[in-house]
Amino acid sequence: MLQKLILLLFPGLIMISGYAQEKKMNISSPAVPFMSLEQRQMAVREPLPPGPGTDSGNFRYAAAKCLPGVVRVFSTYPPGYRPAFGDPFLDIYNELWQHGAGPARGRASGVMLTDDGYIVTNNHVVQNAVSLEVELPDQRTYTAQVIGTDSATDLALLRISEKGLPFIRFGSRDNIAEGDWVLAIGNPLSLTSTVTAGIVSARNRNINAGEGTDGPFFFIQTDAVMNDGSSGGALVDINGRLIGINTGIITPTGAYAGYAFAIPVEVVKKVCDDLLQYGTVLRAYMGVYAGNTANARGVVLDSLVWNGPAMNAGLLPQDTIIQINDMQIRTMTGFHEAMLLQRPGENITVQVRRNGARLSLPLVPDSQKEDLALRIRNLSALLRHIGIDVTEILSQKRKDQLNIDGGLEVTRVFRGKAYWSTGMEPGFVILFVNDKPVHSKDALFRLLKSHKGKVLVSGIFPEYPSLLHHYTFSL
Numbered sequence: 375m376l377q378k379l380i381l382l383l384f385p386g387l388i389m390i391s392g393y394a395q396e397k398k399m400n401i402s403s404p405a406v407p408f409m410s411l412e413q414r415q416m417a418v419r420e421p422l423p424p425g426p427g428t429d430s431g432n433f434r435y436a437a438a439k440c441l442p443g444v445v446r447v448f449s450t451y452p453p454g455y456r457p458a459f460g461d462p463f464l465d466i467y468n469e470l471w472q473h474g475a476g477p478a479r480g481r482a483s484g485v486m487l488t489d490d491g492y493i494v495t496n497n498h499v500v501q502n503a504v505s506l507e508v509e510l511p512d513q514r515t516y517t518a519q520v521i522g523t524d525s526a527t528d529l530a531l532l533r534i535s536e537k538g539l540p541f542i543r544f545g546s547r548d549n550i551a552e553g554d555w556v557l558a559i560g561n562p563l564s565l566t567s568t569v570t571a572g573i574v575s576a577r578n579r580n581i582n583a584g585e586g587t588d589g590p591f592f593f594i595q596t597d598a599v600m601n602d603g604s605s606g607g608a609l610v611d612i613n614g615r616l617i618g619i620n621t622g623i624i625t626p627t628g629a630y631a632g633y634a635f636a637i638p639v640e641v642v643k644k645v646c647d648d649l650l651q652y653g654t655v656l657r658a659y660m661g662v663y664a665g666n667t668a669n670a671r672g673v674v675l676d677s678l679v680w681n682g683p684a685m686n687a688g689l690l691p692q693d694t695i696i697q698i699n700d701m702q703i704r705t706m707t708g709f710h711e712a713m714l715l716q717r718p719g720e721n722i723t724v725q726v727r728r729n730g731a732r733l734s735l736p737l738v739p740d741s742q743k744e745d746l747a748l749r750i751r752n753l754s755a756l757l758r759h760i761g762i763d764v765t766e767i768l769s770q771k772r773k774d775q776l777n778i779d780g781g782l783e784v785t786r787v788f789r790g791k792a793y794w795s796t797g798m799e800p801g802f803v804i805l806f807v808n809d810k811p812v813h814s815k816d817a818l819f820r821l822l823k824s825h826k827g828k829v830l831v832s833g834i835f836p837e838y839p840s841l842l843h844h845y846t847f848s849l
Contacts, residue, residue, distance in 0.1 A: 447484045451503055524649065545610070671704060696726065778839075785800055809830065
């Protein structure tokens with residue numbers, strides 16, 4: 375059976391229907407100096423002494439320290455709300471949509487980050503919700519305000535109006551390794567304040583959850599048990615420090631089947647600080663097109679954007695990026711994460727290999743370009759953006775069977791514009807794009823490479839060749 379990444383929102387209301395409407399950036403100077411969430415944590419005295427470390431084999435300290443800082447998040451959705459096509463929860467919790475037309479409600483988890491009520495959870499927990507409530511472990515309940523959301527990393531920052539709250543302090547993924555003990559704390563299957571233990575199975579797992587988007591590409595993998603309702607919960611080390619936000623499981627059944635995944639704390643800190651300070655996430659843009667090397671020892675540059683930050687810094691095609699600041703770069707996954715942790719306008723140091731020599735180059739990244747024409751430079755990039763793979767129908771026999779002159783058959787649908795917005799499935803034959811016939815991949819690329827706005831795709835399924843289907847999505 376096909377395995378899939380399941381996002382852990384109970385009772386399975388959404389898998390992200392399109393992207394959240396993130397707040398517009400406000401970069402005006404604040405009236406008072408900005409304090410990061412970590413600085414806010416450091417300003418509060420730690421109530422418990424340092425933990426016992428891994429030698430004790432006792433999880434009581436970490437559990438006692440962190441349980442008060444993990445909350446329940448209740449999301450209420452409009453009457454009649456349904457997830458987008460392709461939501462795996464529809465198959466598992468279909469009964470949710472058969473019981474009347476009242477508001478639907480989901481239950482998940484969140485992690486308190488400061489004593490004055492800032493909470494991180496998953497974006498898919500709050501996406502499309504009309505109201506949010508937070509329940510503390512002592513059963514006090516508050517209405518939550520959304521400070522900001524980021525669909526690309528699946529994170530959301532909330533706040534409740536209260537002071538003197540217990541919270542979980544930030545740790546570091548650099549302080550854990552494969553084989554270390556970790557605890558997952560959340561509210562799975564409506565079982566409040568549940569603690570499970572496991573080990574770190576991998577620190578930088580790429581499971582292609584963000585294919586066609588900006589991410590998240592990189593997760594902490596653990597065998598600590600998680601289930602529906604664990605979304606937004608805490609992954610902590612043996613000393614009770616936050617190392618990740620629990621997000622999903624890979625499963626062939628819809629329930630826990632061995633491995634769970636958490637967004638690393640470094641990503642959580644950067645994204646949440648951006649949401650708090652600017653209302654959106656600032657993304658650094660280097661202006662390179664790169665790919666993995668054969669030996670996983672860096673990423674090699676195919677080409678550079680003209681007058682982009684990389685070109686202006688002196689990088690050249692065929693350079694291999696091996697380090698950004700103090701982060702070693704081995705694959706494109708690591709490159710994307712390193713760039714996510716940077717901000718536009720801040721100086722970074724890029725180390726490259728060029729003709730056997732190692733060079734260190736200063737670079738100032740720009741803000742991420744949103745112009746489709748800059749990002750969609752070839753057919754492969756266009757198809758990744760849409761979220762499909764296609765093949766040309768060349769066989770005359772096949773054309774005669776379908777009574778068509780030509781077309782593009784969809785061989786795969788993954789996370790992209792078509793995935794979120796349409797019911798397109800493998801086997802669908804694309805005949806028209808914006809009412810213009812499409813007989814080749816080149817024709818598709820010419821029609822869409824500089825297109826902005828809505829796209830109308832028309833075609834047939836081979837089982838029903840006389841019935842024309844229409845799908846729309848936005849580029």
